[in-house]
Amino acid sequence: MKPMFAILLALSLSGFSTLAAAATPEQEQALWQRYFQARFPDVPWEEFPNGAYAIDPIGRENWEAIEEFPPYETAISEGEALWNTPFADGKGYADCFPDGPAIMNQYPRWDRARGMVVTLPLAINECRKVHGEKPLKYKKGPIASLLAYIGYESRGQIIDVKIPKDDPRALAAYEKGKQFYFARRGQLNFSCAHCHVLYAGYVLRTETLSPALGHTTHFPVYRSKWGEMGTLHRRYIGCNKQVRAKPFKPQSEEYRNLEYFMTYMNNGLPLNAPGARK
Numbered sequence: 001m002k003p004m005f006a007i008l009l010a011l012s013l014s015g016f017s018t019l020a021a022a023a024t025p026e027q028e029q030a031l032w033q034r035y036f037q038a039r040f041p042d043v044p045w046e047e048f049p050n051g052a053y054a055i056d057p058i059g060r061e062n063w064e065a066i067e068e069f070p071p072y073e074t075a076i077s078e079g080e081a082l083w084n085t086p087f088a089d090g091k092g093y094a095d096c097f098p099d100g101p102a103i104m105n106q107y108p109r110w111d112r113a114r115g116m117v118v119t120l121p122l123a124i125n126e127c128r129k130v131h132g133e134k135p136l137k138y139k140k141g142p143i144a145s146l147l148a149y150i151g152y153e154s155r156g157q158i159i160d161v162k163i164p165k166d167d168p169r170a171l172a173a174y175e176k177g178k179q180f181y182f183a184r185r186g187q188l189n190f191s192c193a194h195c196h197v198l199y200a201g202y203v204l205r206t207e208t209l210s211p212a213l214g215h216t217t218h219f220p221v222y223r224s225k226w227g228e229m230g231t232l233h234r235r236y237i238g239c240n241k242q243v244r245a246k247p248f249k250p251q252s253e254e255y256r257n258l259e260y261f262m263t264y265m266n267n268g269l270p271l272n273a274p275g276a277r278k
């Protein structure tokens with residue numbers, strides 16, 4: 001049995017055993033989404049993007065107070081200014097992204113020509129490179145501001161990641177991301193799935209563990225612990241370190257494949273970036 005199903009079935013809730021033979025990404029996605037909905041029957045579908053605040057009433061109260069004066073607002077305006085500032089060659093982001101800034105649901109995507117997953121931050125830096133600009137650092141700073149602006153403009157878009165059937169390398173990238181998600185690592189020997197699938201809803205030290213469903217909808221986030229904005233891959237690094245595992249580089253192939261898997265599992269959820277988190 002594939003590890004994903006071992007874990008989901010270990011917890012199996014009514015009706016799940018019939019899906020044990022699931023084999024395609026579509027079936028896995030359906031199983032995944034039903035698992036979380038069965039696990040948190042009181043959480044409406046469109047609430048999953050709110051992470052722990054969809055399931056922890058006290059955390060939610062604090063968060064709603066924070067959202068009244070969103071700490072990510074500065075990042076949105078900085079991002080808008082960056083988007084509209086021409087590069088040294090007179091061109092700008094709009095030349096690379098002709099659909100404008102509301103493009104978050106076009107990523108991550110499978111790039112057939114290069115046989116790799118392209119994330120939005122990667123596409124931003126590739127745009128800069130084409131126009132002779134230095135790449136931005138991937139964890140925080142200007143890239144987080146640009147993503148905050150793009151995310152804000154994309155709010156409400158529905159996630160719709162595609163795994164083209166006629167390119168087996170796309171399926172392989174998804175499978176690698178999935179393996180990463182279910183692989184035990186670090187001194188604690190925990191996989192992502194241990195905390196965000198198996199123990200979702202439990203409290204670890206002072207934090208309620210958020211369900212994996214919804215995990216990619218709201219990045220970048222302003223995190224109080226960071227005191228600033230950070231990207232999704234910054235969060236991956238934090239979660240790898242949490243179990244004392246060696247993190248990968250942001251935008252490494254490992255993390256891009258992971259993002260591909262995780263975002264695909266979120267298909268159908270609305271985007272609500274940027275976010276605010278404890």
Ligand code: HEC
Binds near residue numbers: 051195239
């Ligand atoms: C030891 C438990 C643990 C493991 C293992 C773990 N995380 Fe986390 N993760 C946390 C905690 C605690 C938080 C902060 C509270 C929350 O939102 O769940 C968090 C938060 C997150 C968030 C942000 C959630 C949000 O709503 O903003 C993402 C995304 C995430 N983790 C992904 C991962 C990925 C991917 C892995 C595997 C590489 C992983 N985590 C492994 C404990 C863990």
